[in-house]
Amino acid sequence: GNSVTQMEGPVTLSEEAFLTINCTYTATGYPSLFWYVQYPGEGLQLLLKATKADDKGSNKGFEATYRKETTSFHLEKGSVQVSDSAVYFCALSDREEKLTFGTGTRLTIIP
Amino acid sequence: GAVVSQHPSRVICKSGTSVKIECRSLDFQATTMFWYRQFPKQSLMLMATSNEGSKATYEQGVEKDKFLINHASLTLSTLTVTSAHPEDSSFYICSASPGQGHGVYEQYFGPGTRLTVT
Numbered sequence: 001g002n003s004v005t006q007m008e009g010p011v012t013l014s015e016e017a018f019l020t021i022n023c024t025y026t027a028t029g030y031p032s033l034f035w036y037v038q039y040p041g042e043g044l045q046l047l048l049k050a051t052k053a054d055d056k057g058s059n060k061g062f063e064a065t066y067r068k069e070t071t072s073f074h075l076e077k078g079s080v081q082v083s084d085s086a087v088y089f090c091a092l093s094d095r096e097e098k099l100t101f102g103t104g105t106r107l108t109i110i111p
Numbered sequence: 112g113a114v115v116s117q118h119p120s121r122v123i124c125k126s127g128t129s130v131k132i133e134c135r136s137l138d139f140q141a142t143t144m145f146w147y148r149q150f151p152k153q154s155l156m157l158m159a160t161s162n163e164g165s166k167a168t169y170e171q172g173v174e175k176d177k178f179l180i181n182h183a184s185l186t187l188s189t190l191t192v193t194s195a196h197p198e199d200s201s202f203y204i205c206s207a208s209p210g211q212g213h214g215v216y217e218q219y220f221g222p223g224t225r226l227t228v229t
Contacts, residue, residue: 008152043222044206101155103154
Protein backbone atom coordinates (compact mmCIF):
# COMPACT_ATOMS: atom_id res chain seq x y z
CA GLY A 1 0.00 0.00 0.00
CA ASN A 2 0.86 3.68 -0.07
CA SER A 3 2.56 5.49 2.78
CA VAL A 4 4.24 8.81 3.49
CA THR A 5 6.93 9.38 6.08
CA GLN A 6 7.86 12.90 7.00
CA MET A 7 10.19 14.52 9.45
CA GLU A 8 8.80 14.66 12.94
CA GLY A 9 8.51 17.99 14.56
CA PRO A 10 8.26 20.33 16.10
CA VAL A 11 10.78 22.36 14.16
CA THR A 12 11.80 25.76 15.50
CA LEU A 13 13.87 28.14 13.42
CA SER A 14 14.89 31.76 13.56
CA GLU A 15 13.57 34.17 10.97
CA GLU A 16 15.53 34.10 7.68
CA ALA A 17 16.90 30.61 8.38
CA PHE A 18 16.95 27.89 5.71
CA LEU A 19 14.19 25.30 6.01
CA THR A 20 14.13 21.65 4.99
CA ILE A 21 11.33 19.26 5.91
CA ASN A 22 12.05 15.75 4.71
CA CYS A 23 9.41 13.57 3.10
CA THR A 24 9.75 10.09 1.62
CA TYR A 25 7.05 7.89 0.21
CA THR A 26 6.14 4.34 -0.71
CA ALA A 27 3.67 3.78 -3.51
CA THR A 28 2.66 0.88 -5.69
CA GLY A 29 2.17 3.04 -8.75
CA TYR A 30 3.35 6.40 -10.02
CA PRO A 31 1.87 8.90 -7.60
CA SER A 32 1.39 12.64 -7.62
CA LEU A 33 3.04 14.39 -4.66
CA PHE A 34 1.82 17.32 -2.61
CA TRP A 35 2.65 19.60 0.27
CA TYR A 36 -0.25 21.02 2.25
CA VAL A 37 -0.04 23.72 4.91
CA GLN A 38 -2.37 24.31 7.83
CA TYR A 39 -2.23 27.70 9.50
CA PRO A 40 -3.62 28.01 13.04
CA GLY A 41 -7.42 27.73 13.08
CA GLU A 42 -7.68 27.11 9.35
CA GLY A 43 -8.13 24.15 7.01
CA LEU A 44 -5.40 22.49 4.99
CA GLN A 45 -4.36 24.44 1.91
CA LEU A 46 -2.46 23.09 -1.06
CA LEU A 47 1.01 24.64 -0.99
CA LEU A 48 2.58 22.97 -4.02
CA LYS A 49 2.49 19.82 -6.07
CA ALA A 50 4.44 17.72 -8.59
CA THR A 51 2.99 15.08 -10.85
CA LYS A 52 6.03 13.41 -12.42
CA ALA A 53 9.68 12.65 -11.76
CA ASP A 54 12.04 15.64 -11.65
CA ASP A 55 9.12 18.10 -11.54
CA LYS A 56 9.67 20.96 -9.13
CA GLY A 57 6.67 22.42 -7.37
CA SER A 58 6.99 25.93 -6.00
CA ASN A 59 4.86 28.52 -4.24
CA LYS A 60 5.42 31.37 -1.78
CA GLY A 61 9.16 30.76 -1.82
CA PHE A 62 8.77 27.06 -0.99
CA GLU A 63 10.07 24.38 -3.35
CA ALA A 64 10.03 20.60 -3.56
CA THR A 65 11.38 18.32 -6.28
CA TYR A 66 9.89 14.93 -7.14
CA ARG A 67 12.81 12.49 -6.82
CA LYS A 68 11.78 9.07 -8.06
CA GLU A 69 15.17 7.46 -7.48
CA THR A 70 15.12 8.33 -3.77
CA THR A 71 11.30 8.34 -3.45
CA SER A 72 11.48 11.74 -1.83
CA PHE A 73 9.77 15.12 -1.98
CA HIS A 74 11.59 17.32 0.51
CA LEU A 75 10.21 20.79 1.21
CA GLU A 76 12.68 23.70 1.22
CA LYS A 77 12.63 27.44 1.68
CA GLY A 78 15.66 29.68 1.61
CA SER A 79 14.57 32.28 4.14
CA VAL A 80 11.62 31.62 6.43
CA GLN A 81 9.37 34.26 7.94
CA VAL A 82 7.31 34.31 11.12
CA SER A 83 4.20 34.02 8.94
CA ASP A 84 5.39 30.59 7.75
CA SER A 85 4.65 29.14 11.19
CA ALA A 86 2.15 26.35 10.53
CA VAL A 87 1.80 22.59 10.25
CA TYR A 88 3.06 21.12 6.96
CA PHE A 89 1.75 17.84 5.52
CA CYS A 90 3.35 15.81 2.77
CA ALA A 91 0.89 13.70 0.78
CA LEU A 92 0.55 11.54 -2.29
CA SER A 93 -2.28 10.43 -4.49
CA ASP A 94 -2.55 7.49 -6.81
CA ARG A 95 -4.80 6.73 -9.75
CA GLU A 96 -7.77 6.46 -7.42
CA GLU A 97 -7.19 10.09 -6.47
CA LYS A 98 -7.18 9.28 -2.78
CA LEU A 99 -4.80 11.29 -0.64
CA THR A 100 -2.37 9.56 1.71
CA PHE A 101 -0.89 11.97 4.25
CA GLY A 102 2.22 12.07 6.37
CA THR A 103 1.90 12.84 10.07
CA GLY A 104 2.54 16.57 9.70
CA THR A 105 5.42 18.72 10.87
CA ARG A 106 4.79 21.71 13.09
CA LEU A 107 7.04 24.62 12.18
CA THR A 108 7.55 27.62 14.46
CA ILE A 109 9.57 30.62 13.32
CA ILE A 110 10.83 32.98 15.99
CA PRO A 111 11.72 36.60 15.26
CA GLY B 112 -12.90 31.48 -2.86
CA ALA B 113 -13.24 27.74 -2.20
CA VAL B 114 -14.05 27.97 1.48
CA VAL B 115 -15.20 24.95 3.46
CA SER B 116 -16.62 25.31 6.95
CA GLN B 117 -17.22 22.77 9.67
CA HIS B 118 -19.56 22.98 12.62
CA PRO B 119 -19.04 22.62 15.47
CA SER B 120 -15.33 23.27 15.85
CA ARG B 121 -15.33 21.50 19.18
CA VAL B 122 -17.84 19.15 20.80
CA ILE B 123 -17.88 17.18 24.02
CA CYS B 124 -20.45 14.43 24.40
CA LYS B 125 -21.20 11.63 26.82
CA SER B 126 -20.51 8.02 26.01
CA GLY B 127 -23.47 6.39 24.30
CA THR B 128 -24.84 9.55 22.71
CA SER B 129 -24.66 10.57 19.06
CA VAL B 130 -23.09 13.68 17.62
CA LYS B 131 -23.47 15.28 14.20
CA ILE B 132 -20.75 17.23 12.42
CA GLU B 133 -21.59 19.44 9.46
CA CYS B 134 -19.36 20.24 6.51
CA ARG B 135 -20.38 23.03 4.13
CA SER B 136 -18.86 24.35 0.94
CA LEU B 137 -19.61 28.07 1.16
CA ASP B 138 -18.90 29.35 -2.33
CA PHE B 139 -18.92 26.35 -4.63
CA GLN B 140 -20.90 23.20 -5.26
CA ALA B 141 -19.22 20.06 -4.00
CA THR B 142 -20.03 16.94 -5.95
CA THR B 143 -17.71 14.93 -3.73
CA MET B 144 -16.87 15.32 -0.06
CA PHE B 145 -14.32 13.42 1.97
CA TRP B 146 -14.18 12.73 5.69
CA TYR B 147 -10.87 12.22 7.45
CA ARG B 148 -9.90 11.37 10.99
CA GLN B 149 -6.67 12.43 12.65
CA PHE B 150 -5.22 11.06 15.86
CA PRO B 151 -2.58 13.03 17.78
CA LYS B 152 0.78 12.95 16.00
CA GLN B 153 -0.64 10.72 13.27
CA SER B 154 -1.68 11.08 9.68
CA LEU B 155 -5.05 12.11 8.39
CA MET B 156 -6.82 8.87 7.62
CA LEU B 157 -9.52 8.85 4.97
CA MET B 158 -12.74 7.45 6.43
CA ALA B 159 -15.15 7.77 3.56
CA THR B 160 -15.98 9.46 0.29
CA SER B 161 -19.46 10.79 -0.32
CA ASN B 162 -21.07 11.86 -3.53
CA GLU B 163 -24.16 14.05 -3.55
CA GLY B 164 -27.32 11.98 -3.67
CA SER B 165 -25.68 8.59 -3.30
CA LYS B 166 -24.38 6.37 -0.53
CA ALA B 167 -20.95 7.01 0.89
CA THR B 168 -18.03 4.74 0.10
CA TYR B 169 -16.23 3.73 3.29
CA GLU B 170 -12.58 2.80 3.62
CA GLN B 171 -11.64 -0.61 4.89
CA GLY B 172 -12.03 -0.88 8.64
CA VAL B 173 -14.44 2.04 9.02
CA GLU B 174 -17.80 1.01 10.46
CA LYS B 175 -20.49 2.48 8.24
CA ASP B 176 -23.20 1.94 10.86
CA LYS B 177 -21.21 3.86 13.40
CA PHE B 178 -20.12 6.74 11.19
CA LEU B 179 -23.20 7.77 9.23
CA ILE B 180 -22.54 10.07 6.32
CA ASN B 181 -25.21 12.01 4.48
CA HIS B 182 -24.51 14.19 1.44
CA ALA B 183 -27.98 15.49 0.77
CA SER B 184 -27.07 18.63 -1.15
CA LEU B 185 -24.21 19.99 -3.21
CA THR B 186 -23.09 22.20 -0.33
CA LEU B 187 -23.65 20.07 2.76
CA SER B 188 -22.39 16.76 4.07
CA THR B 189 -22.88 15.50 7.61
CA LEU B 190 -21.03 12.92 9.66
CA THR B 191 -22.92 11.42 12.59
CA VAL B 192 -20.97 9.45 15.15
CA THR B 193 -23.52 7.11 16.66
CA SER B 194 -23.31 5.66 20.18
CA ALA B 195 -20.02 7.43 20.71
CA HIS B 196 -17.34 5.93 22.90
CA PRO B 197 -14.13 7.46 24.29
CA GLU B 198 -12.10 5.75 21.57
CA ASP B 199 -14.03 7.82 19.00
CA SER B 200 -12.44 10.97 20.43
CA SER B 201 -10.46 12.46 17.62
CA PHE B 202 -10.08 15.33 15.18
CA TYR B 203 -12.44 14.99 12.21
CA ILE B 204 -11.70 16.90 9.02
CA CYS B 205 -13.77 17.18 5.88
CA SER B 206 -12.81 18.25 2.40
CA ALA B 207 -14.87 19.10 -0.65
CA SER B 208 -14.20 18.78 -4.35
CA PRO B 209 -15.96 20.71 -7.12
CA GLY B 210 -16.39 17.55 -9.16
CA GLN B 211 -14.92 14.56 -10.89
CA GLY B 212 -12.22 15.19 -13.41
CA HIS B 213 -10.84 18.21 -11.61
CA GLY B 214 -8.12 16.16 -10.00
CA VAL B 215 -7.38 15.46 -6.40
CA TYR B 216 -5.61 18.75 -5.93
CA GLU B 217 -8.99 20.40 -6.08
CA GLN B 218 -9.89 19.17 -2.61
CA TYR B 219 -10.59 22.07 -0.25
CA PHE B 220 -10.37 21.35 3.45
CA GLY B 221 -12.45 22.45 6.42
CA PRO B 222 -10.79 23.54 9.69
CA GLY B 223 -11.72 20.36 11.52
CA THR B 224 -13.88 19.36 14.49
CA ARG B 225 -12.42 18.20 17.78
CA LEU B 226 -14.66 15.49 19.30
CA THR B 227 -14.19 14.46 22.91
CA VAL B 228 -16.28 11.63 24.31
CA THR B 229 -16.38 11.40 28.09
